[in-house]
Amino acid sequence: MFRKNTRHWQIPLTSHVDELPEPLRRRLENSWAGTFYREFFSRLDEGPFAVLYSDLISRPNVPVNVLVGLEFLKAANGWTDEEMYDHFCYDVQVRYALGYRQLSEGCFDLRTLYYFRERLAQHAQETGENLLERAFEQVTGEQLRAFSIKSGKQRMDSTLLASNIRQMGRIQLLVTVLQRVWRMLSEADQQRYAQRFERYTKGHPGQYIYRLKKEEWPEHLQRIGEDMRTLLQELQAAYGEQPTYAVLARVFAEHFRLEKEKLQVKEASELSARSLQSPDDLEATYREKHGKSSRGYVVNLTETCDPDNPLQLVTKIQVAPNVTDDSALLAEALPDLKERTGLEELYTDGAYGSAENDKRLAEQEVTLIQSAIRGRKRKEERLYLDDFTLPGDTHNGALNLTCPHAQQAPVRGAKQGKSYRATFDAQVCGNCPLQPRCPVQPRKNGEAVLLFTEEDLRRAQRRRRMRQADSGERNLRSATEASIRSLKHPFPAGKLPVRGRFRAACLLIGSAAVMTVRRIHRYLQSQIAGNRPGEQAKRMTKRLAEQAEHVFFFGRTLLQAFGLYRRINSPVLTW
Structure with missing residues (x-):
């Protein structure tokens, strides 16, 4: 049965926190734990999570904001589940961040968190909604309003993260799938196919490939393909609905083809980057970037970047297979960002622009400012369309195009209607x-x-905006590299400790949420430091010194005007 957690609003008369010495208690309240409690834990709306629980009268749930808070703290600090649970049980700061003042409060078994994750995944599979993402966006919206953050200007960037899977060669992958098929079979079927599987089940899949010479690989690939083809035909009736059978069918289609009923092994160059990388993660894909290979996902981060903001907040996190183009991520995020944050200007690198996105951006009234443009490099000795003064829209009546030599020409649609003519x-x-x-x-x-x-x-309008933007505007995008670094920091070598797109998304959303809390904490600490009496006295002394200097300069100027400055400017009479 679902019940909202409101007990943390009622501060107990006495608690273990109150037993701390006064300096330590104030330090705890002003630490990151106090900021997390006020700016995330207390803002989290638990209502949307009610769908995960039964409507029948039963034992109340463990507080949702506690479970979500633990998930996010685990992600941001790179803890294992055991480390997270130990911090929850014995770490005063973590317990304070989650609204507990007594060490005896809120005890629950670690398996409760596993059940919570399972319900989240099942809900996402059935409805397509990630409740953790919804919670992150709800809290972010309140933070934007609380700190008066302008969200009209935002920046976007992406990075690759590897899934927690073994890097396997082609034969090793196929043997691994066959071993999973063997474990799927009933005892009777295992006896029936014992001879066919004998060569694949002797040891670890890696040991199968160790015994082979490189010149033997084509022969063994052909044999594996023939065995897979036979198994697909004979096992379909009994095991066709099993997930393992579906994986077998997928890898067979990706690595082999039939030509006039004859089995052919596909060349390595024919394999798609979307082909299965591991039977443990069906959504991970393969990609090479800057000479480095990655098997996993791409994460796309969007954050505010208005120079007038006292701090910048992350507004959206997206996770997709790493073969997804950046322009597709922009197209997916654009409507939501416009609706939630009132996006007006978006700063990105060159990978986000496309003809389709130009239309979407125009419909949403969002200006895209890129640091580079895809395509051929410009030749300085030539003029291009973006060197002309461009009309804003070709659909608004009679328009003129002005050349670099200031000659104007009317723009009209061509006869075929697919181009324009000046x-x-x-x-x-x-x-x-x-x-x-x-x-x-x-x-x-x-x-x-x-x-x-x-x-x-x-494209020419984008190039012109890029050239016209001053260096300060272009640099608005560059700071997002630091945000990407902070987002990936809990995951050594850029490898996630989980598998699957949903779990990867949950982990990265949590890392982004705590990263935002840390920014808020640094901002609040700077405000506190700026309001200390000693700091105020220093600022007042500096202000008085500046005023005295201005008065001296003004007085000296007046005396010089009357020719009196030299007469009184002596070692005896000094200012």
């Missing part, structure tokens, strides 16, 4: 010193024409 005066173009570099083409009928598509126009 017609310049050919005589003016013939006398233009920029004509050899210009993309405007002279025609035999005496016209000078420039043809471009809607995609060309959008």
Whole structure:
């Protein structure tokens, strides 16, 4: 039975926290634990999690905000489950962050957290909703309002993270799948197929490949394919609904093909990056970036970046297979960011732009400012469409295109309706010193024409915005690299301790939530430091000194104007 946790609002008359000496108690309240309690734990709405529990009258649930808080603290600190549970039981700061003042309060078994994760995963599988992501966005929305954070300007960046799977070669992967199929079979079927599986079940899959020479690999791949083909045909009736059978069918289709009923082994170059990397993680994919390979996921982070903000907050975390393009992540996040945060300007690198995203950004009235643009590098000796003064939209009546030599030309749709046509005066173009570099083409009928598509126009507008943005605006994106570093810090070597997209998303959302709390804590600490009497006295002394210097300068200027400064500026009369 679901019940909201409101007990933490009622502070007990006496507690173990009160037994601490006054300096230590104040230190505890002003530590990260106090900030986590006030800025995350107390803001978390437990209502959406009620769907995970029974409506029947029964024993109340362990507080949801405690379970969510523990999950997020585990993710942000890189704890194992045992370490997390020990911190909960014996760490005063962790217990204070979760609303407990007594060491005897809130005891529950670690398995309760496992059941909670299982319910979260089942709910996500049935509805497509990640309740931890919903909680993160709800708390972030309250934090944005509480600290008056402007969210019109935001930045976005992505990074790769590896899943917690073994790196296996091709033959080792196929043998691993066959061993899983063997364990799926009933005792009667194991006896029936004992001879066929004998060579695959003698030891670890890695030991199978160790006994082979490289020139023997093609022969063994062919034999494995033939065995898989036979098993798929003979086991379908009895095991066709089993997940292991589905994995067998998938790897067979990815590594082999039938040509006129003859089995052919696919070349390594024919294997897709989306092919199965491990039977323990069906969603992990393969990708190479900057010369390094990764088997896992891509995480995309969005955060505020307005220079007027006292601090910047993370607004969205996305996790997808690592072959997902950055432009697809932007397209997925854009409507939600616009609705929740009122996004107006988005700062990214060159990977997020695309023709499809140009249309989506225009519909959502969001300006994309990139630090680079995909495509061929510009040649300095040539002029491009973005060197022209561009119209804002080709659908708003008569528009003019202005060339670098200040000649204007009307823009009209071409006859086929797939491109646009700007017609310049050919005589003016013939006398233009920029004509050899210009993309405007002279025609035999005496016209000078420039043809471009809607995609060309959008790309040119992005290039023009990138060039026109001053260095300060472009640098708004660069700080997101530090946020990515903080997000990945709990996971050594960029490898997650979990498998599966859902668990990876839960872990990274938790890391982002605590990262935001730490930023808030640093900001509040700086405010406290700035309001100390000693700091105030220093600022007042500095202000008085600056005022005295201004008065001296003003007085000296007046005396110089009257010719009196030299007369009184002596060792005896000094200011």
